[in-house]
Amino acid sequence: MKQKNYYFRCIADDCIHYWKIIVLSVAACAIISGVLGYRKIGKVNHLAAREQEAVDAYNEQLAAYDKQIEEAQCNIDITLGEIENIQKYVDEAFYMKLDAVNLQAATAQYAVTGAQDTGGVLNSMVNYLAYGNVQECLEAEFGSLEAGYIRELLSWSVNGNILNITVLHYDKGQGRKILETVQKGIVGHVPEIKKIYGEFSLRRLESTFYTKKDNDVTNVQNGKLDALKNYNISLADYQSRLASNKRSKAEYIESSQPEVMEASASGKILVIKYAILGMIAGCVIPLAVLSLRYLLSDRIRSEKELIHTDMPVFSCKSQKEGRAFDTVTGIMELKFLAKKYCAEGFYLNLLSENEAAIKTVNEITKALKENGISVASGAVSSKDSLERMIEKKYAVMVVKAGENTYPQLAGQIRTCRKFGIPVWGCIVI
Amino acid sequence: MEVLVEKYKRFVRDSCNGEVLFFGGFILYIFWKMIRTTMFPYSETVFQTCLILSVVLLAGKIFLFDSYTVKMFMAVAAMLACGLLIAMASGYLWPFIWVLMIAAAKDVPFGKILRVHLLIGAVVVGLAFCASLLGVIENLAYPATDGRGIRYSFGCIYTTDFAAHLFFMLLTAYYLYHKKMRWFHYIGTCVIAGVIYYYCNAKLDTICILLLAAVFGIYHIMRWQREREQIQTSDMEVGNMQLILFKRTKACLTLKKLLGRLAFISLSVISLAMYLLTSAYREENKFLEAVNLAISGRLMLGKKGLKQFGLSLFGKNVPMEGMGGSLKHTKPYFFIDCSYLFILLRYGILFLGIVCIAYGIICYKRREDTALMLTILLLAVSSAIDQHLLEEAYNPLGYALFAGMGEMSDRKAYIFGGGNQAGDLGKAYGFKEDGGKGERKKKKG
Numbered sequence: 001m002k003q004k005n006y007y008f009r010c011i012a013d014d015c016i017h018y019w020k021i022i023v024l025s026v027a028a029c030a031i032i033s034g035v036l037g038y039r040k041i042g043k044v045n046h047l048a049a050r051e052q053e054a055v056d057a058y059n060e061q062l063a064a065y066d067k068q069i070e071e072a073q074c075n076i077d078i079t080l081g082e083i084e085n086i087q088k089y090v091d092e093a094f095y096m097k098l099d100a101v102n103l104q105a106a107t108a109q110y111a112v113t114g115a116q117d118t119g120g121v122l123n124s125m126v127n128y129l130a131y132g133n134v135q136e137c138l139e140a141e142f143g144s145l146e147a148g149y150i151r152e153l154l155s156w157s158v159n160g161n162i163l164n165i166t167v168l169h170y171d172k173g174q175g176r177k178i179l180e181t182v183q184k185g186i187v188g189h190v191p192e193i194k195k196i197y198g199e200f201s202l203r204r205l206e207s208t209f210y211t212k213k214d215n216d217v218t219n220v221q222n223g224k225l226d227a228l229k230n231y232n233i234s235l236a237d238y239q240s241r242l243a244s245n246k247r248s249k250a251e252y253i254e255s256s257q258p259e260v261m262e263a264s265a266s267g268k269i270l271v272i273k274y275a276i277l278g279m280i281a282g283c284v285i286p287l288a289v290l291s292l293r294y295l296l297s298d299r300i301r302s303e304k305e306l307i308h309t310d311m312p313v314f315s316c317k318s319q320k321e322g323r324a325f326d327t328v329t330g331i332m333e334l335k336f337l338a339k340k341y342c343a344e345g346f347y348l349n350l351l352s353e354n355e356a357a358i359k360t361v362n363e364i365t366k367a368l369k370e371n372g373i374s375v376a377s378g379a380v381s382s383k384d385s386l387e388r389m390i391e392k393k394y395a396v397m398v399v400k401a402g403e404n405t406y407p408q409l410a411g412q413i414r415t416c417r418k419f420g421i422p423v424w425g426c427i428v429i
Numbered sequence: 430m431e432v433l434v435e436k437y438k439r440f441v442r443d444s445c446n447g448e449v450l451f452f453g454g455f456i457l458y459i460f461w462k463m464i465r466t467t468m469f470p471y472s473e474t475v476f477q478t479c480l481i482l483s484v485v486l487l488a489g490k491i492f493l494f495d496s497y498t499v500k501m502f503m504a505v506a507a508m509l510a511c512g513l514l515i516a517m518a519s520g521y522l523w524p525f526i527w528v529l530m531i532a533a534a535k536d537v538p539f540g541k542i543l544r545v546h547l548l549i550g551a552v553v554v555g556l557a558f559c560a561s562l563l564g565v566i567e568n569l570a571y572p573a574t575d576g577r578g579i580r581y582s583f584g585c586i587y588t589t590d591f592a593a594h595l596f597f598m599l600l601t602a603y604y605l606y607h608k609k610m611r612w613f614h615y616i617g618t619c620v621i622a623g624v625i626y627y628y629c630n631a632k633l634d635t636i637c638i639l640l641l642a643a644v645f646g647i648y649h650i651m652r653w654q655r656e657r658e659q660i661q662t663s664d665m666e667v668g669n670m671q672l673i674l675f676k677r678t679k680a681c682l683t684l685k686k687l688l689g690r691l692a693f694i695s696l697s698v699i700s701l702a703m704y705l706l707t708s709a710y711r712e713e714n715k716f717l718e719a720v721n722l723a724i725s726g727r728l729m730l731g732k733k734g735l736k737q738f739g740l741s742l743f744g745k746n747v748p749m750e751g752m753g754g755s756l757k758h759t760k761p762y763f764f765i766d767c768s769y770l771f772i773l774l775r776y777g778i779l780f781l782g783i784v785c786i787a788y789g790i791i792c793y794k795r796r797e798d799t800a801l802m803l804t805i806l807l808l809a810v811s812s813a814i815d816q817h818l819l820e821e822a823y824n825p826l827g828y829a830l831f832a833g834m835g836e837m838s839d840r841k842a843y844i845f846g847g848g849n850q851a852g853d854l855g856k857a858y859g860f861k862e863d864g865g866k867g868e869r870k871k872k873k874g
Contacts, residue, residue, distance in 0.1 A: 033565075273563040291548055292456070295544050295548065
């Protein structure tokens with residue numbers, strides 16, 4: 001396996017090593033979860049008559065709250081719509097901008113003569129003003145948005161055979177312009193009236209422009225503003241009612257919700273689901289614990305990691321990778337070191353009694369023996385091994401990545417230091 | 430009694446036990462915090478007990494094993510004091526615990542902390558995922574407001590919480606293993622992003638995950654190109670020597686510096702930008718409204734929060750009602766999904782400043798670590814759209830403030846101890862006297 005996978009390999013090794021605990025954990029978690037699942041079914045399997053009554057009453061009350069909330073919301077929506085409309089009118093309508101004590105009035109008078117049915121002719125003109133055709137003229141001149149509001153400024157009256165048209169405005173020039181537009185419309189409509197009522201003559205009498213005061217305007221304006229105010233008050237009232245209903249519902253749910261709300265549908269399936277989750281947890285938790293142990297322990301994870309601590313490391317790759325041992329870099333370096341210090345041999349201090357470590361050590365020993373360098377090896381845990389190490393005078397540590405820890409390595413180095421044995425470095429397996 | 434005292438003295442003498450205490454408290458705390466982000470039932474009493482135990486272990490590590498310079502001590506003490514003042518002002522103890530955990534991580538290898546965090550996250554979220562699919566715990570299914578089907582939370586309390594867990598786990602994994610990433614890892618990350626978008630409809634988290642893959646992918650390509658730098662010679666000569674240009678290496682080094690500087694200011698700049706955008710937000714402003722819609726109404730909610738609660742030095746009690754934990758919600762929705770505004774409103778201006786400074790110091794101390802700079806940049810961006818910057822169950826990067834720079838420094842101390850063993854070894858092997866980092870020199874003859 002490549003060096004970078006030592007992490008997972010060591011965790012996998014631990015998992016294999018502790019397989020019994022993992023199996024026990026899976027079984028235990030599955031059983032505990034199964035029991036929890038069974039208890040959950042047991043709680044809700046059947047509802048007693050009293051429980052059912054309580055649930056029904058609870059649901060009824062909730063439904064009542066929901067209805068009140070819905071009604072309040074509906075009222076709020078309607079009120080908001082009304083407020084929007086009135087507010088728009090108040091903001092945009094020309095009538096609302098009129099100054100009741102300084103109204104600019106523009107008046108035109110027309111006399112109808114020579115008609116067979118003067119009343120009919122005058123009614124037609126009034127209808128023209130009241131029911132729509134004049135709208136086209138106003139729209140053409142002022143645009144559709146303003147035309148709608150201009151209609152309110154227009155008023156008319158009939159006295160005998162005289163038609164009076166009045167336009168109120170806050171701006172004299174605009175009032176005049178509107179009046180002229182209406183007059184054009186009236187004149188343009190005359191041929192249509194003649195087709196029905198026969199020939200007649202429409203004589204324009206004087207147009208007058210003056211300022212007037214009209215309390216009715218104030219009354220109408222105040223009426224609209226009062227309506228807006230009332231709607232706003234209603235809105236606030238509905239909103240507080242809605243909030244109060246929601247609060248009451250939340251409090252009711254918190255205080256009165258029955259413990260058991262409904263009977264469970266499928267008991268066995270729930271137990272199986274809980275058991276499956278238990279098995280998953282039973283696998284995951286030990287794996288997590290082993291991973292945590294690996295992460296938190298001070299294990300030497302790789303050769304590279306040890307190199308970063310400035311510890312000399314001799315790279316001795318195993319025969320599995322197809323290289324003869326005597327050509328491996330680490331072996332050569334050890335040979336050169338032995339020659340440099342004129343050492344007959346050195347001691348390989350095994351920190352791990354792992355099979356792979358022992359095998360590698362044996363192969364290194366063999367390779368070095370062929371070059372006349374005697375190598376002793378063993379774990380320095382007994383008096384004999386310590387004696388052999390002292391005899392050899394030089395030591396090289398052999399650590400198993402993923403198994404041996406930094407404290408272990410440090411302990412061995414301290415032992416060597418105590419007996420004055422120089423440590424040349426480490427071999428990582 | 431004497432035996433206990435002796436054991437205690439032996440325990441305190443061994444510096445490794447500090448790490449044991451830290452990880453004991455850390456694992457306990459993180460485990461429960463993560464459980465609380467899932468639909469697994471838990472006992473509040475047990476959680477409180479484990480919380481107290483964690484605090485005791487972490488405090489024990491700080492008092493028994495950590496040593497500080499005067500400056501560091503003042504800084505840590507000030508941060509803890511700020512945490513306590515926030516607890517008194519707003520009732521939230523989490524800032525204090527966050528500071529405690531970060532202080533307790535002093536000299537603990539940062540890589541180790543991240544690996545443990547990743548492992549616990551993978552286990553908890555993985556189990557929650559399996560449990561939700563089996564129906565053992567509820568797999569909350571929310572209808573998407575834009576009519577794009579159902580959003581599943583896969584055992585977490587909300588869909589975006591599940592997506593955030595995946596994002597932060599991927600972020601941690603990318604930082605730890607960025608040198609070992611291959612093309613299929615990046616493809617896999619994009620697939621995960623697609624799955625999250627399809628099943629959870631977590632648009633912004635999906636973008637963050639794709640950004641993560643893209644950013645690290647580009648960095649990977651740059652590193653790979655630098656490693657394969659062809660020697661480019663120009664016609665220019667200096668003295669009698671031809672000038673050699675390493676264009677890609679130069680570009681890589683320039684990028685490294687730039688990333689370091691960007692990461693240094695990222696949190697401060699983005700937090701300020703979010704605050705300004707939020708406070709300036711008006712529905713009538715088309716640009717801000719477009720930004721607001723793009724980030725799912727976060728500006729609007731942030732503005733509401735600012736208006737309602739305002740700013741304070743040590744924070745206020747800001748009750749929030751989210752969509753998580755249940756499908757039934759009767760209270761109106763109000764949740765600040767931006768970490769910066771979340772911290773600003775709940776923990777105050779001072780604490781937000783502390784957090785920005787802390788991450789700035791991390792970026793300054795570890796400016797050589799380009800991968801960390803990229804990670805913090807991505808964190809800063811994602812914190813604008815989620816509230817997990819200070820949540821230990823999601824974000825483990827804060828520990829880098831005091832954590833050990835590498836895993837090797839304590840190992841060297843272990844092996845070589847206080848004596849000049851390194852020198853002895855060096856002599857034996859022909860190393861430099863100072864146990865130098867240069868290449869090995871083989872002595873001839």
